Each structure stands twice: as structure tokens, then as C-alpha cells.
Amino acid sequence: MNGTIQNRDAFLGHIANRLGRERKTSVERPKWKYNPQDEVLKNATQDELVEVLKEQCKNIHTNFVLSNSKDLTESIKKVVNEYGGGPIVAWKDERFDQFGLTNLMNKEWPESGVDLHFWDHTKGKENIDKANYANVGITVSDVTLAESGTAVLFSSKDKGRTVSFLPATSIVLIPKSTIVPRMTQAARIISEKVRSGETVASCINFITGPSNSADIEMILVVGVHGPIKATYIIVEDM
């Protein structure tokens, strides 16, 4: 159902008036004179982008792990153990199966007593409680920005927003194929979806490392409202 819009005509009429013209009913998006964003990492190969991402992780207090489908299980287990184990909350995401994590997540962890909760919209608010008590949150990046070291996450009903905010630590799986030079390419991917009639996700998170603040004496504190530690695990999927 459409939402309400109040006071619009008077408000916009006043603006047009101030601009000394009638209200405009259509505006062409201009062809911009400057496009500096296209120059960044212009001809980089996928492997070079991985290197850029790895370097950038040092600036954003994020642990970087390179992995492939074979040793992915071990890589995740290792990071989870370093972070102190469960409880874990993860998206209910078909990509975990594609990456060969079914055995770990559906069998090995439950059998060895690791508390793992998959975000499942049919369980309602229980998901949030689980995420709030979780020690580790696991998500999968939809687009990854090499320049800034950013994972872009599209929310949906089984991919809750707070999985990457409420748990004390965060693990983001980064499929190598999702790595692009910078935010420019992510914005274009989203714009193309919009123009082809796809509904844009109600929440898109561009996440660059753990939460932090320099609000006290300009001294950097890592870990404020969101996760205190973060790891990116690069999955070779190409």
C-alpha cells in the first residue's frame, strides 16, 4: 500500500518560485562533465583486486583470510575458535551449500555442541534475540569493493540486517567473483537492477571492517555499537 504524502504541492511550488520558474515535471539525468571515479583501479585483474583488498584490510582493522572451497571449512572453524566459539548466528543462505559448508553447519557444529542459529523469518523475533546473544555472525558479501575493503550486503527475509551488527564479532564470506574496484561498480549494479524493474532491497549495507569511534579525545576505539572484531574470508569461486 502506498504511503501518504503531505504538503507537497505548496512546498515544491514555493521552491520553483524561488528558482524563478514553473515546476519541472521531467529532468534528464545529465551527462556529467567529470567522471573521476572510473579511473580508480581501472584495468586491474581479479587477482590484483584481491591484493588491493588484502592491503586495505590492514587499514580497517580486519583480519583477511584467503581460502578455497576445499579448506574453507577449516578456515571458518579456525576463525570461530579464535573468536571464542559460539553461539553463532548466520544467514539462511544457499551459498553456504555451494561453498561446501553443509556438513560443517548442519552436522559437525550441531553435533559438537556449537550453538548455530540460521536466521529464519518464520521464527520472527527469536532471530533478533539469537543475534543479540551471538558471539559470531556469519554473512556473505553480494558485492565487494577492493579499494575501500567493503562488503555490500543486500538484506532479505532470511538475510537479516542485524546479523552483521548485534553479534560481538563478524565473519563475512567474500566470493572472489564479487570483488569489483570500488563503490562505483556497486552503485551501477544496483542502478541497473532498479532500471530493469527489480525491487531494491529494503536495506543495503556497505560494511567496511568492525565498528569504531574516535569520539573520545580522537583516540580510535575499535568495537562500539556493532562488532568488535571482523574477518573477511575470501572464497575462490572462479
Add this chain to the structure above:
Amino acid sequence: MAMKIGTGEFNDRVGTGIKDSFMRGAVSSAQERFQSRRLSAAEELGNWEDWRSHGEEIRQHVLENLDYYLYQLSENVSKRGGHVFFAQTAEEASEYIKNVVEKKEAKKIVKSKSMVTEEINLNAALEEAGCDVIETDLGEYILQVDDHEPPSHIVVPALHKNRQQIRDVFKEKHGYDKSDEPEELALHAREKLRQEYLNADVGITGCNFAIAETGSVTLVTNEGNADLVMALPKTQITVMGMERLVPTFEEMEVLVSLLTRSAVGQKLTSYITTVTGPKEEGDVDGPEEFHLVVVDNGRSGILGGEFQSVLQCIRCAACVNACPVYRHVGGHSYGSIYSGPIGAVLSPLLGGYDDFKELPYASTLCGACTEACPVKIPLHELLHKHRQVIVEKEGRAPVSEKLLMKAYAFGASSPSLFKFATKIAPTVTSPFTDGDKITKGPGPLKAWTNIRDFPAPNKENFRDWFKNRPKGGAN
């Protein structure tokens, strides 16, 4: 807290600021760190001037077509089930928000840092409605716990406080008994605020950039507080200054890149979040109800006039961090939530010359602000323009300036008087000089020397020097 903060005259506030040596030290070291980070973030791109020009052209295009883009934005918010309210004044905006909150019977409200909600004095309206309003940005939270102290910097609101003061505030108000280590202080705030997010009925945010094509709003933080404010309460209200929008995701991306590099020298901050309408069917987290409040509050008066370019501002505070005057007097001296050069331009436009006529004079017109601005606002030219308006149209130059100019007009009205005046100047001013500076000026000079020194008149006046200078030389 409305736009105007603090009490007392401008000169008294400056006096207080200048005597606060911790604040001055904090401000100057913050400025240096912000400046060097901003410069290296810009340098690393290699073509920063093109980035600035791109930012400028996007912002100018939006302002020229503001009615169209606001229409498109509101249509798209509505299509996603969100409500849009256009508020001409601060009161209309606060009233609407208060009504939403009352309808929801909300008791607890969490907020993420927002200048525009400060500007419209929203917290007072909400507290009047019996709500508990909690600021969640760490700096803002500290100030709120400390009996609502005003912010002194757009990006680092509690810059003027040191860790011992912060520990004492937590100790006095919360019984905090740990150290003054920033990690421990932040952890204390984390634990306190986590409960607030989970129990809040309404979340209120500002808006860094709205996106017309999708009906989205984008929030930029490092702490992640805005994300929890938007994800947990059942109702979300986002308040935006009417100029804070872009056509599509592709322009949002450019402006966010300019913002994070210019504000804190980061390629991107930890969290940049774009939300569109309320949560979708089946979603567990995210608000059930979404309201967007678009605020004019004096902005349309700037549109179409000689100050229009100030509306290009993306609130990065790069100008604040570059300003030599801010460095010495600190944020509270400006008496406005908008401090520094941008505050000195914007505050008189939004709040009127009655309260803010001194601010355009709190500048050396050195142009460091203009050079730092990522969207090329000619800030020092606008400050100069303000002075012209104050003197010519408003007829209210500071009294001493008027007297000085009158005296000068009299003294310069005949060659003999002018000659006499320049001859006696060194003698007349000698009791007030200290070396080659006048430090405690008399009469009309007093207003000047209260806040800075004035060079003492040279013993040899220009005419004598000109007559006596060696002929034909390059001197």
C-alpha cells in the same frame, strides 16, 4: 537544543573559548590530524580536483532541479509504503514527528546523530510529549548524559571534553567505576545503549543523502549506531534538510566518497547504509512504519539568491578543520550548532542576522575553507558577501567599525587633516602600544584589540616615506 546554543555575547563566548586551554589543544591537534588525513586521502586519488568538480556539478544540478527531485523522491518513498511529510518550518516538522510518536504511544526513542534534528529543536518537543530520547552516537551520548551539553564540532561533538571529564560524567550519572581508558568508556556506552536499542519504540535519524530514483535514504557512520536505530524499533522517522538528495545511487556513491575522505580521511566509513521504505513483507528486522520528514526551515530563502551555493554543503566539516579562527576560538564560540566557516555562512541565513551577525566577521578571509571544500562552495567569498549585506543593506556594521569609518571619513576629507592625523597617530597611540603592536586599544580600537592585536602606526607615514625613498632604485 535549537540552532542557537549557549548564552552571552559573541565576544564573551570567544573569551571563554580562548581561555580554555584543554579545548584549544584538543581542537588544534584534531585539526591537524583531520587535515593531514584529508589531504592524504585526496592525494591518493591523484585527481582530487576532478572529484571536487564532479561533486560540485552534481550538487548544483540537484539544487537547480530541487522541486523535481523532491517530487520523484516522495513518489518513490510512497510507492514503497513510506510516508512523506513536507515541513516548511521547524515547528511543523517537530509537530508532525510528535504526532507520530504520540500515535504510537512511544515512550522510548533512540536517535542517531543528526544536525537537522538539532536545528529544529526536536528533542525538546519529544521530551515535552513525555518521551525518553536517547542519542546513540558516542560523542552525542556523552554530551546528553552530561546534562545536554551542546556539541562543539559537526563530526566530533564532544571534542572539547577530555577522558577524565567523560569518566566523571559517567561516574556521577551512572555510577561508572572503571578507568578513563577510551576502550572502557566506549564499552560502558555500548552496554548501556544496546539495551536502549532493543527497548526503543521509535528510531529517529538524519539523512546524509536521499536517493530520488529509489526513494532511499543513506546514513554514514563509523559506530554502527544508525544501523541499530533503523533496524530494531518498529517505527523509523528520518528527518532531512530539503537539499540533501541526489538523483541516483551513482551520484550518492560519489558524494559519499567525497564526504568520508573529507570528513575523516577514510576511503569509506565502517557503515554506509541505504534503506528504502519500511521492511518488506516477511522481513524480521527493520521498521514496520517509515516516515520521511523533509525540512525547509529557511533553506528556500537561500535558494535562487546570492548564497545558493551554501546549499551544496554535504556536512563534512573539512572547512571547520581548516579554519584558523575555529582553531583558536573553538566550536562553542559560534553560538550555533553549525560552527566554523560553514556555520558562519549558514547560521545567519537560517537563524537571521539578529543572533548571528558577528559570525561573518569571525574569519580572516584567508580562503582555507574554500580550498578544503569537497563540493567547491566559495565559503570565504560568501563570508565577504555577508559583510557587504550587513553593512550596506542591513546598515548594522559593528558600532566601532562605524565610528572608525566616520572618523576616517572626517580625517581623510581634507589633505591637511589627513596629514595631521597620520603625523600624530604614533604619539596618540603610544600609551597603548607594546613593541610594534597595540594590545589594549582605546575607543573604537577596543573592539578590535579585545580579540587581537593591531599593528602600531609606523613612525614614518607613507607620504614621508614616499618623499624620502631613494630615487630610481628597485626598493
